[in-house]
Amino acid sequence: MSDWVILVDQYRDFDQADTIHKVLSVRDYVARPEIFEGRRPILINLARSFAYQSMGYYASLLAEARGQRVLPSVQTIIELSRKALYRAGLPELEDALNRDWKRVSEGHQRPFKLLVAFGLPDISGFERFAALLFDWYRAPLIEVTVGGEAWATVERLRTPSIHTLSGERRAFVAASLARHTRRRWRMPKARRPARYTLAVLHDPREALPPSSRRSLEQLAAVGEKMRFAVEPIQKSDLTRLAEYDALFIRETTSIGNHTYRFARRAEQEGMPVIDDTVSMIRCTNKIYLKELLEAHRVPMPASRVVSRLSDARRLGESLGLPLVLKVPDGSFSRGVHKVHTQEELERLSASLLGQTDLLLAQEYLPTSFDWRVGVLGGKALFACQYLMAKNHWQIIKHEDGKPAREGGFRTFPVDNAPAEVIDLALRAAAPIGDGLYGVDIKVGPAGPVVIEINDNPNLDTDVEGQVLRDELWRAVIDWFRSRLEAGR
Numbered sequence: 235m236s237d238w239v240i241l242v243d244q245y246r247d248f249d250q251a252d253t254i255h256k257v258l259s260v261r262d263y264v265a266r267p268e269i270f271e272g273r274r275p276i277l278i279n280l281a282r283s284f285a286y287q288s289m290g291y292y293a294s295l296l297a298e299a300r301g302q303r304v305l306p307s308v309q310t311i312i313e314l315s316r317k318a319l320y321r322a323g324l325p326e327l328e329d330a331l332n333r334d335w336k337r338v339s340e341g342h343q344r345p346f347k348l349l350v351a352f353g354l355p356d357i358s359g360f361e362r363f364a365a366l367l368f369d370w371y372r373a374p375l376i377e378v379t380v381g382g383e384a385w386a387t388v389e390r391l392r393t394p395s396i397h398t399l400s401g402e403r404r405a406f407v408a409a410s411l412a413r414h415t416r417r418r419w420r421m422p423k424a425r426r427p428a429r430y431t432l433a434v435l436h437d438p439r440e441a442l443p444p445s446s447r448r449s450l451e452q453l454a455a456v457g458e459k460m461r462f463a464v465e466p467i468q469k470s471d472l473t474r475l476a477e478y479d480a481l482f483i484r485e486t487t488s489i490g491n492h493t494y495r496f497a498r499r500a501e502q503e504g505m506p507v508i509d510d511t512v513s514m515i516r517c518t519n520k521i522y523l524k525e526l527l528e529a530h531r532v533p534m535p536a537s538r539v540v541s542r543l544s545d546a547r548r549l550g551e552s553l554g555l556p557l558v559l560k561v562p563d564g565s566f567s568r569g570v571h572k573v574h575t576q577e578e579l580e581r582l583s584a585s586l587l588g589q590t591d592l593l594l595a596q597e598y599l600p601t602s603f604d605w606r607v608g609v610l611g612g613k614a615l616f617a618c619q620y621l622m623a624k625n626h627w628q629i630i631k632h633e634d635g636k637p638a639r640e641g642g643f644r645t646f647p648v649d650n651a652p653a654e655v656i657d658l659a660l661r662a663a664a665p666i667g668d669g670l671y672g673v674d675i676k677v678g679p680a681g682p683v684v685i686e687i688n689d690n691p692n693l694d695t696d697v698e699g700q701v702l703r704d705e706l707w708r709a710v711i712d713w714f715r716s717r718l719e720a721g722r
Contacts, residue, residue, distance in 0.1 A: 237275040237427055238415050239263075241293055243282045247397045252408045255415065260289045264296060273427050276477050277304040278374050278411065282395040284311045303477055306373035306393070314371055314391055323370045324388055330363040335386045345381040345389060349403055351410035353473050356403060367391075369473040375407065414474065428463035430718055432711070433478035435467055435496050437485045442630075445484045449694045456707040460715070475499050480714045481507040487514050487690045488563070506717040508710075509689040513667045517689035519562045520594045532662050533683045535676075540593040546583035550576050553597045560594045561586060572598065572627055599683070603644075604629060605675040607651070607659035608691055608698060611668055611713050614660060616698045616706065617651035619644040645700040658682050670710070 238255040241263055242248050250257045260281045263269065277297050281290025284306070294311060297304035306314070313319045338359030349356040353368030367376060371391070379390040396407060434450055436443065445453075454464035465478070469492045475481065481500040487493040487509055494514055500507040509517075516522055524537050536553055540546050549557060559582060561569035573579045586593055602622060608615035621641035623631040631639045648656060659673035662684045672691025675682050692698060699706035 237270075237273055239270075239275045239277050240411075241277055241279045241281060242396070243289065244397065247282070247395075248280055248408075253411060260293045264289060264292050267296070267300060270300070270302065274302055274429065274479070276431075277302060279304055279306060280374060280396050282397060284315070284393055286315075305477075306371070310371050310373050311393075314373060314376070314393055317390065320371065320391055327363065327367060327370065328386065328388055330366045331360070331380065331388065332386050334360045334363045344383075344386065345379055348378040348380055349394070349399075349406070350376045350378060351407045352414035354410045354413070356406050365470075365473060372473070372476065374411075427461070428458075429461040430479040430715065431463045431465060431477070432457060432480045432482055432714060433465055433467045433471075433475060435469075435471075435481065435483045435485055435493065437468065440485060442486070443484065444486065444690050445693050449696075449699075450484060452695045452704070453707045453710070456704050457711055460708065460711050462711050462715070469496075472496060472499060475505075476503050478505065479718055480505050482710070482714070483507070483509050483690060484693075485690075487518065489514060489518055504721065506714050506721075508670045508713070510667065510669055513669050513671070513689040516666050517671070517687050520560050520686060521562050521592055523687055524594060526665055527662060527684055530661070530665050532658070533681065534596075535599055535678075535683050535685070536597040538595045540583060540587070540595055541591060543580065543584055543587060546587075546593075546595070547576075547580060549579060549595050553595060555579070556598045558596045558598050559583065559586065560596070561590055562592060562594065570628065599676045599678045600627065601676050601678070603641075604685065605651070605655050605659075605677070605682070606691065606698075607648075607656060607673045607675065608693070609659055609663040609671045609673060610709060611716075612660070612664065614648045614656050615670075615709055616702060617646045617648050617656065618698055619646070643697055645697065647701050652677075652682070655682050658684060662687055670713075 240248055240253060240255055240257045241260045242257060243260055245257060245259065248257055279290060279293050281288070281293060284290045291308070291311060294304050294306060294308045298308060348360060350364040350367050352374055353365050355361060355364035367378070373393050375394055375396065377392050377394045378388060381387050381389040396404065399407065434453070436450060438447065450466070457464040472492070472495060475496065481496060483493055483496060485493050494511060497507050497509060497511045497514060501511060516526065521539055524534070524539070527534050538549060538552060540549070555576070556572055556574045559571045559573050563569070571582055573582060583593065603619040606618045606620055620629040620643050622629055623639045623641040629641050655675055655677070658675060662673050663671045666687060669689070670691065672688035674685040674688070676685055693706065695703065695706065
């Protein structure tokens, strides 16, 4: 589990009985660096003062020197010390403040003080503003003086001392801390303290997630043995991402949603991440993949880019019918259409070109299954045959108003899969990057060809891991560990 430690000036400032985490004096932390030797705790610095060269200031400064994570960082302490330094964030913060104010203004007279503890407000209704404030300035406690007349303004930001708070506000801080540090998938008793923490971004409501909850729980169990704390996060947890060492995205990725923002934030924090933003950009657009694979002489089905209806009318001549028409950024077989006749081709092309400027057309290669080769860090991880859904030409059949239907699968040891399929997968993944990819391959009359490359392929213990079992997850954790240790 994560090694959370609360730093205080006096033990009465935050009673050990109020938290399951260790409470330690700031003075002991500063004077005894050996206390956490071999461990990387997350420190919550609740010192009474963060003045320059105070004990609170030194605790955050030395935490960074010792390679330990701390809230607030010295940078945050300095930025919150003077309005001239935090002024840059006020326009965005005040915009969020006023959106919240419109909903909760009744009964509140300005000026008033709002306490934000770990991104949560002590006054209901200001959640959006509080989350944004914590995103800008990652301090455990921030007191906001709200003023203004027609437009609510942030008059002052300061980091209050917890020992000065009333009993009600102290209880609010304790509850906010408990919520902030709460995690699921946590092992009940770790044999050894975790060396690293791996955040797993997932959506428990996603219909076709890349990994099931059961598989992610297995990842957590394997991680515990390897001294990795595997902890789930969701889209609302962007502000706390910096508390982790690495990020594993297990949601369907898209350039236009929060998964890209999480990957970008992880890269800004220097964290190893699967999937990284470059891989997302390269894999989520089928037209980019076509150009990339052609440039690297990777065999693929005969393909044409369509930008005008006049181009679509000639596709039957060059690719034959039936053919496959794809929108650039579809996933899980969505946005992929099999076209049988010229009339259907022109009608569907006209409809799709009203939604996107470019389409990809490919020759149709009928097969009873697709190969999926998982590639991690430039090496083949698994090899599966995904069977077509019953009475359908794709591995997933989507029907309006009905759950998606999937075909079966067969998983093989990598050494038992056709060598030409594995070699082609490695060639295709190499120009994408060094992360985790699922390369889809069909074997046609002319040999294997790449259909597409996925930046967040499915990983489930009972499917892709049917042969490897726990070794699947050990390989994933080893990928993160090697990059963390290289970074250190």
